[in-house]
Every structure is written in structure tokens, then in C-alpha cells.
Amino acid sequence: xxxxxxxxxxxxxxxxxxxxxxxxxxxxxxxxxxxxxxxxxxxxxxxxxxxxxxxxxxxxxxxxxxxxxxxxxxxxxxxxxxxxxxxxxxxxxxxxxxxxxxxxxxxxxxxxxxxxxxxxxxxxxxxxxxxxxxxxxxxxxxxxxxxxxxxxxxxxxxxxxxx
Amino acid sequence: xxxxxxxxxxxxxxxxxxxxxxxxxxxxxxxxxxxxxxxxxxxxxxxxxxxxxxxxxxxxxxxxxxxxxxxxxxxxxxxxxxxxxxxxxxxxxxxxxxxxxxxxxxxxxxxxxxxxxxxxxxxxxxxxxxxxxxxxxxxxxxxxxxxxxxxxxxxxxxxxxxxxxxxxxx
Numbered sequence: 134x135x136x137x138x139x140x141x142x143x144x145x146x147x148x149x150x151x152x153x154x155x156x157x158x159x160x161x162x163x164x165x166x167x168x169x170x171x172x173x174x175x176x177x178x179x180x181x182x183x184x185x186x187x188x189x190x191x192x193x194x195x196x197x198x199x200x201x202x203x204x205x206x207x208x209x210x211x212x213x214x215x216x217x218x219x220x221x222x223x224x225x226x227x228x229x230x231x232x233x234x235x236x237x238x239x240x241x242x243x244x245x246x247x248x249x250x251x252x253x254x255x256x257x258x259x260x261x262x263x264x265x266x267x268x269x270x271x272x273x274x275x276x277x278x279x280x281x282x283x284x285x286x287x288x289x290x291x292x293x294x295x296x
Numbered sequence: 297x298x299x300x301x302x303x304x305x306x307x308x309x310x311x312x313x314x315x316x317x318x319x320x321x322x323x324x325x326x327x328x329x330x331x332x333x334x335x336x337x338x339x340x341x342x343x344x345x346x347x348x349x350x351x352x353x354x355x356x357x358x359x360x361x362x363x364x365x366x367x368x369x370x371x372x373x374x375x376x377x378x379x380x381x382x383x384x385x386x387x388x389x390x391x392x393x394x395x396x397x398x399x400x401x402x403x404x405x406x407x408x409x410x411x412x413x414x415x416x417x418x419x420x421x422x423x424x425x426x427x428x429x430x431x432x433x434x435x436x437x438x439x440x441x442x443x444x445x446x447x448x449x450x451x452x453x454x455x456x457x458x459x460x461x462x463x464x465x466x
Binding site for chain 2: 169230252254257258
């Protein structure tokens with residue numbers, strides 16, 4: 134039998150609305166992480182992700198998105214605007230999915246990159262690449278919307294991938 | 297865990313492809329396919345629906361073709377574009393031979409009673425002057441669990457050699 138390649142590390146299914154979701158004590162035994170988020174929020178916002186709850190001004194991102202009628206691309210760099218976290222998508226009051234790939238999360242020789250696709254039939258189809266300029270291994274993830282709360286029933290699943 | 301549930305490799309052309317009797321034991325589904333169509337076009341549409349339904353679908357797309365980028369939605373066109381989730385366009389008979397599209401769709405919480413949210417990616421290339429990259433968010437506003445997935449097109453039939461692999465994520 135081959136080695137399992139997609140291992141569920143932690144799952145959180147919200148039973149009430151929350152301001153944030155945190156994954157703690159992430160095992161350091163995988164190559165990459167995949168985070169799947171499905172659900173709604175109390176208002177349209179941006180999902181930010183802070184590895185190790187780091188609020189330092191060391192984040193940057195580039196995004197491309199379509200609204201169903203218009204397209205745009207944006208970029209934010211630090212210092213100055215890079216404190217919120219890694220941009221991983223845009224929750225809405227209707228259903229959305231965010232699929233986030235975090236490569237080499239335990240590697241202490243490189244900065245950490247996340248690639249997120251966000252899709253929702255009522256707000257955006259978007260792809261975002263974010264950089265956390267830290268060589269620290271990722272042991273936790275702190276996720277929060279830029280406004281409002283995450284709705285009850287939303288699901289967060291963190292998977293580990295092995296090579 | 298990522299587990300292969302169903303495999304369908306067409307040995308003859310088919311007007312549509314349905315994957316049914318989907319086990320209900322997983323948390324999410326991932327369908328990976330390499331389709332090609334028989335219609336006399338460069339590219340034709342790939343459409344997704346669930347449980348044989350033709351109602352309550354909505355979607356929003358971001359597409360690039362190497363020189364332009366645009367975004368549309370089911371509301372851009374009206375019926376019948378609310379009868380399925382459009383994933384984009386992929387290779388048909390007039391495109392480069394032996395070239396199939398690359399398609400992936402994630403269906404989260406497919407056994408829940410919530411509306412079903414879908415994320416799909418479809419990439420197509422014809423080695424000439426045309427290619428597409430599509431990112432689509434879709435919604436099936438239905439509380440039913442997903443027991444089958446149907447793929448269809450407006451461009452003829454799926455040709456022999458098209459492949460479809462359904463995975464369950466536990």
C-alpha cells in the first residue's frame with residue numbers, strides 16, 4: 134500500500150459565529166499543507182492568515198480577481214501595508230470556497246509562500262499569492278476576516294501532504 | 297486521505313458523462329478530468345451539474361487567454377446558463393490534435409444539508425494562437441447531498457480517450 138498523500142490534520146466546524154479560527158500544534162512531519170475553507174461570513178471581507186500569529190510588517194501579496202463583470206489585479210507590499218497577514222480569499226454572506234496551498238511550511242531555510250484560490254458564485258473568482266518573509270517553521274495558523282465574523286456552519290480543514 | 301472512488305476512461309464517444317452512486321463517507325470530492333469534444337470548433341464549453349438537476353445553479357468566472365482577461369457570470373447570459381455550472385471552454389475537434397483539457401473541480405461538504413459550493417479550474421491550449429485558463433466559483437442552492445456528478449458540453453460529444461477520476465477526501 135502506498136503512503137497516504139492527503140492526511141487530515143485538524144478539522145473545525147463552527148457551531149456558532151467566531152471572530153477567528155486557529156490551528157495550533159501543527160505537526161512538522163509533512164512537506165506541504167493544504168487548507169480548505171468552506172462557508173459564509175457575516176459580511177464581505179478579506180480572509181487574512183497569520184502563520185504563528187505573527188503580526189509583524191513582513192507580508193506581501195499579489196492578487197487577480199473577477200467580479201463577474203470586471204477584472205482587476207492588485208498588490209500590497211511591506212513595510213507599511215503588510216501587517217494584516219497572508220491574503221487567502223474573500224468570504225461572503227453566500228457560500229465560498231478557499232483552497233490554500235502552503236509549500237514547505239516546516240522548512241527553516243526559506244520564506245513561506247501561500248497560493249490561494251477563492252471562488253464564490255456571488256462575489257469573486259480570485260487567485261492570490263502571498264509571502265511571509267520569515268524562515269520560521271509554521272507551527273500554527275491564525276485566520277480572521279477583515280470585517281464581521283465567520284458564520285456558524287463554516288468548515289476549516291487542514292491537510293498535510295507528503296512527497 | 298485522498299482516495300480514488302471512480303474511474304471512467306471513454307472507449308467510445310459520449311454525449312455526456314455521469315458519475316453516480318457516489319459514496320457518502322467522505323468530507324469533500326475532487327474530480328480530475330482530461331476532456332476533449334467532437335464538435336467542429338476550436339474549443340467548446342464544459343458544464344457541471346449534480347443529481348440530474350437543471351435548477352438553482354449560479355457561477356462566476358475569471359478567464360485569461362494570453363492577451364485578454366475577463367470575468368462573467370451566469371447572470372451575464374441568463375438561461376440556460378443557470379442550469380449548470382460553466383467551467384470554461386476546452387479543446388474540440390478543430391484544435392490541435394491529441395490535445396485534451398486539464399480540469400479539476402473541488403466540491404466541499406458534499407454530504408451536508410447546506411448549499412453546495414464548488415471551485416473549478418480548467419486549462420486548455422491548442423499550440424497555435426488560442427488557449428484559456430478558467431477559474432470558476434459555483435453554487436448549487438440545494439440542500440440535497442451530492443450523489444451524482446454530470447459533465448456535458450455544447451460542443452458535440454466527449455471523444456474516446458477522455459478521462460475522469462473522482463477522488464474522495466476524508
